[in-house]
């Protein structure tokens with residue numbers, strides 16, 4: 001019996017840039033009624049001037065509260081949305097595809113995993129159907145029925161659904177949430193991609209199984225040398241799972257760097273707010289008084305701004321406790337924090353190269369902390 005097992009991608013240097021976007025922008029037109037015909041057209045400024053680089057063998061987390069534009073970035077990178085401006089390069093080559101054969105070729109390399117595995121699998125079809133279809137679409141089903149069966153077994157083995165025979169003929173409703181998400185991941189792997197865009201892949205799963213799915217993704221990253229974009233509300237899980245973390249607020253990137261640095265020494269007042277809002281088991285283990293003394297608190301209040309008329313200057317300025325006149329008028333560029341880790345923040349506080357630890361914690365007002373971004377779902381419990 002000859003079988004064509006699912007091949008392992010060719011070895012590549014782990015830091016090879018596979019997918020990058022520069023100046024990525026998406027403005028959604030606002031639907032208008034007859035009475036608005038003579039008024040200027042309005043747009044939702046969902047994503048503005050985003051730069052992102054995904055490397056093979058690395059997880060990049062994109063963190064921000066609801067409505068900050070994370071899913072839009074993922075859909076732009078997946079070429080599911082037409083971009084308003086910017087460039088997307090796959091292995092250095094600019095790509096714009098709109099359906100058809102070129103879109104399928106792109107999908108073979110860049111696959112998306114969605115938040116809700118139940119919605120992303122067709123309830124009337126079995127696991128076998130979903131995976132066979134993915135293998136056939138991407139020309140990887142093999143030549144014979146035996147090839148196909150071996151490839152199906154291989155895919156299920158990769159997502160640790162073993163023995164495969166137990167799962168192949170099951171319908172989505174016969175599987176747990178975690179098993180369904182593993183099937184969705186197996187289906188994505190059926191294309192033999194180089195990049196996975198995972199849009200909140202664990203936020204709809206029971207807390208107890210989130211870590212297992214994240215560990216699986218990390219294992220796949222290492223074994224298949226995948227570049228992974230991990231979208232989440234939960235900055236604590238980014239620290240655990242991602243190599244690099246980017247923080248997004250109201251459609252713009254505000255901070256980035258290696259995950260340990262961004263989560264342990266956050267520079268942007270918004271990142272500080274996110275971290276303060278997200279209980280981290282490591283921090284919570286400490287004494288409460290000690291915590292209050294050693295952790296800078298930015299008690300910013302308020303709500304994210306309207307993206308139809310976003311604030312001038314820094315979009316976080318209406319909520320920022322460190323706001324300066326310049327923040328209300330001038331858009332801050334990325335300032336390199338010169339700590340040797342590639343850490344940067346788009347915040348005027350760092351205009352003169354002040355180190356990340358120099359932001360005075362005591363300037364917080366006495367208001368309540370802002371609504372917790374990401375405290376409700378998507379959280380991973382560390383072992």
Ligand SMILES: Nc1ncnc2c1ncn2[C@@H]1O[C@H](COP(=O)(O)OP(=O)(O)OP(=O)(O)O)[C@@H](O)[C@H]1O
Nearest residue numbers: 028044046064065066067068069070071072073307
């Ligand atoms: N198709 C669309 N048409 C108009 N506006 C849209 C569309 N899709 C998203 N938006 C708007 O773009 C902004 C960013 O949405 P997006 O879903 O990317 O945010 P998010 O950070 O992923 O939020 P969540 O975590 O809740 O999914 C929001 O204001 C949203 O209402």
